[in-house]
Amino acid sequence: MAALVVFLLTLFILFIALLVKLFLDTIDCYMVNPRRIRKIMAQQGVCGPKPAGVTGNMKEMCSLTSKSTAKDMDSIHHDIVGRLLPHYVTWSKSYGKRFIYWHGIEPRMCLTETELIKELMTKHHLVTGKSWLQQQGSKHFIGRGLLMANGQDWYHQRHIAAPAFMGDKLKVINNNNNMNSDMGFDFVFGVLIIFKMVGFSGIMEKQSYSGHMVECTKQMLKSLENAVESGKTEFEIGEYMARLTADIIAKTEFASSYEKGKQIFHLLTSLQHLCAEASRHLCFPGSRFLPTKYNRDIKSLKMEVDRLLLEIIQSRRDCVEIGRSSSYGNDLLGMLLNEMEKKRSDGFSINQQMVMDELKTFFFAGHETTSLLLTWTVMLLASNPTWQDKVRAEIKHVCNGGVPSVDQLPKLTLLNMVINESLRLYPPATVLPRMAFEDIKLGDLFIPKGISIWIPVLAIHHSEELWGKDANEFNPERFSRPYASSRHFMPFAAGPRNCIGQSFAIMEAKIILAMLISKFSFNISESYRHAPIVVMTIKPKYGVQVYLKPLDP
């Protein structure tokens, strides 16, 4: 009996201790820490709009954005910062280049000075990363894959394939797209990983991934030709690009299980759209456990995606176990399964959940971004026929009427300039977030642990101060001077945590555009409504409608 009383008393004390801790943590999270951060930043002259309770400045941001995007733009022009980042424009006018605002309880400091950005991205990548809020917003569709991993976890995931990198393979795709090199962008490192992660190095020949790209693009062109033959003239090109880039990444990740891969990615896209709404829902610790319809829908889609992924993984493992196949395959899935078997000297190992998260991450990070790059580039070329003709002439000259080979891609310099200008005007990722997990010093600034630094890439890319008076105009010529604007150009982020798929994306964009431009001429349709919006990435709200005209073979 006495033992039972002691046991119950201990349980009770533990319960009370837990409640007290929860209470103290909540006070710290919602009151003490925000006050501390506000004070430290104010002492350095960094101020911002007054936050309203637990919602911070979210309400004001939402209302500014819904007002600015309520109407379409009156013509096709590219002065889109006020439309897409109205809070940035409003607050930077009132508080200067550096200001602090609150996304719920997360303090975000806006940073536009490129020297400081360079320092942040190149020196502090291990003590900065993705915040809890960001991870919550995306964890259902990418989990803790590379994009959302932090610290040592990120480091190991990113390094997993480094030793297999072969320098000479890089030369093939290092196409002067190294605008970022003086910012210390680790271009080589990025390429290195994707080669290994995607199984490009050693196992697959360089032609095979460009082979997937060419093969899938041929199929898309065929379906466009068929539609033209049956009398169709106007096309929403965004749909075609989204399907094409999803096909390419599905082939890259799943090769033989490609059809099932496409099915998974279809569900993943629905899941992503649902999760995109999270930024409109107030997110707080524990909110995901609430039995709301929103949470239930997310859960059931996620379970279906995981079930299908597990089915593919299991069937690959079964094939090896029963001896029907001697390896897991040469695609990304096969590579990751091989990594799972390995005992690494650094003690880090991948488990099944990580394999699944990585597959989802590469799909998410790799297809929509590239599809948007292609869609915006077609829009820009369709409304700038002079550049379209110039690029077509270059492609004809370099590729001699054939499908572009990997060796020819670096010679497509005008196309490269157009792609860069498209990425400058419409960078798929409008902002780059970096949460400080430790106190850091950035130039003259002291950044306390707990602040998320927000780099408004879109605003930097459109800054007249940095790019000149024509900053909002389409002028690919500015990229003819290789290093002129490099420090302010960051569509793929910078430093060791830059985009791992940068070279893959550029290669893909060049192949697809070169093949499309050689087959069709295109003009912007009267039905096109210029209305860029941000839903995670910059999208054309109603798609991009163009008239396609087949060219003589």
Ligand code: HEM
């Ligand atoms: C035009 C196309 C693309 C653009 C503009 C783009 C842009 C970016 C940016 C800005 C980041 C940094 C995000 C951040 O840290 O907050 C990033 C990271 C990443 N990208 Fe891309 N990306 C593109 C294509 C691709 C492709 C094709 C793949 C894969 C096949 C890919 C895979 C990734 C991954 C895995 C990361 C996370 C890297 C890390 O944190 O170490 N991306 N990308």
